[in-house]
Amino acid sequence: TSRTEDIGAPVTLSVFDVSHGEVTEPTFTAGELEGSQPSGSMFKLFVLLAVVDAVEQGDLTWDDTLTLTDATRSLPSGELQDEPDGTEVSVEEAALGMISISDNTATDLLIQAVGVDAVETQIAMHAEDGADATTPMLSTRAFFQLGWGDEELRAEWAAADDTEREGLRERVADAPLTT
Numbered sequence: 001t002s003r004t005e006d007i008g009a010p011v012t013l014s015v016f017d018v019s020h021g022e023v024t025e026p027t028f029t030a031g032e033l034e035g036s037q038p039s040g041s042m043f044k045l046f047v048l049l050a051v052v053d054a055v056e057q058g059d060l061t062w063d064d065t066l067t068l069t070d071a072t073r074s075l076p077s078g079e080l081q082d083e084p085d086g087t088e089v090s091v092e093e094a095a096l097g098m099i100s101i102s103d104n105t106a107t108d109l110l111i112q113a114v115g116v117d118a119v120e121t122q123i124a125m126h127a128e129d130g131a132d133a134t135t136p137m138l139s140t141r142a143f144f145q146l147g148w149g150d151e152e153l154r155a156e157w158a159a160a161d162d163t164e165r166e167g168l169r170e171r172v173a174d175a176p177l178t179t
Contacts, residue, residue, distance in 0.1 A: 011030065011031050012029075012030065012031035012032065013028070013029065013030040013031060014026040014028070014029045015027050015028040015029075041077075041102045043119075043123070043137070044098050044099065044102065044107055046119050046122040046123045046126065046127070047098065047107055047110050047111055047114075047119050047122075048095060048098065048099060048110075049122040049126065050110075050114045050115075050118040050119045050121070050122045051091065051095055051110050051113070051114055053114075053118065053122070054113070054114045054118065055091070059114075060091055060113060060114065061091065062090065062091050062092040062095075063090050063091070063092065064090065064091045064113070065088045065089070065090060065091075066088065066089055066090070066091060066094055066109040066110070066112075066113055067086060067087070067088050068080060068083055068084075068085060068086065068087040068088075068089070068105065068109065069085055069086075070085055071141075071173075072105060072108045072109050072112055072141070073085075073105055073108075073141065073177070074104035074105045074107070074108050074139070074140040074141040074144065074177075075104060075140070075141075075144050075177070076104065077101065077102040077103065077104060078097060078101055078102060078103025078104050078105055078106060079097070079101065079103060080094075080097060080103050080105035080106050080109075081103075081104065081105040089106070089109070091110070091113065093106075094106040094107075094109050094110050095110060098110060104140035104141070105140075105141075107139075107140050108139045108140055108141050111139050112139075116136075116137055116139075119137055120136070120137050123137065136162055136165045136166050136169060138169070138172065139173075141173075141177060142169065142172045142173055144177060145172050145173070145175040145176070145177055145178075146172050146175070148178055149172075149175045149176065149178060150175055153168070153171060153172065153175065156168065157172070
C-alpha cells in the first residue's frame with residue numbers, strides 16, 4: 001500500500017486469483033475506488049482473451065509471426081519498441097511480453113493481429129460495468145498519440161460520443177508519436 005501512496009496520484013489496485021477460471025473477491029486491494037478510473041494496463045487482459053479466442057477458433061496460432069513496423073511501435077513499458085523495423089516475434093512471444101513486462105508494442109502487434117473489434121467484444125463480454133468507458137478502444141500507440149499530442153484533437157476526443165470517436169481513431173493514428 002505504501003508504494004501506491006508514493007506515486008503521488010490517486011491509485012486503486014485490486015489483485016484477483018483467476019487460476020481457477022473465475023473471478024471472486026480480490027486477494028489484495030489498495031486505495032479507494034470512487035467512480036470510474038483509468039484501467040492502466042488491465043485492458044491487456046482483454047487483448048489476451050481475444051488472442052486466446054482467435055487461437056481456439058483457428059484464426060491464429062501461437063507460432064504465427066508478427067512483424068514490427070513504425071505503425072505498430074509504441075512507447076515503453078516494454079522492450080520491443082527498441083527493436084528495428086522488420087523485427088519478427090511469434091504470437092506467443094508477444095503475448096508473454098505483453099503480460100509479463102506490460103510491453104505496449106507487443107500489445108499493439110497483438111491488437112493488429114486479432115483486430116480491435118475482437119478486443120472490444122471481449123471487453124463487452126467481461127467488463128459490462130466498464131465497457132462504455134473503455135470503448136471505442138485505442139491501441140497503446142494511439143493512447144500516447146492522443147494523450148501527448150495535439151491538444152485540439154484531445155479535446156475533440158474528450159467531447160465526442162462513441163460514434164464520433166470511431167471516426168476520430170484514424171486521425172489519432174495519423175498523429176505523430178511524441179512524449
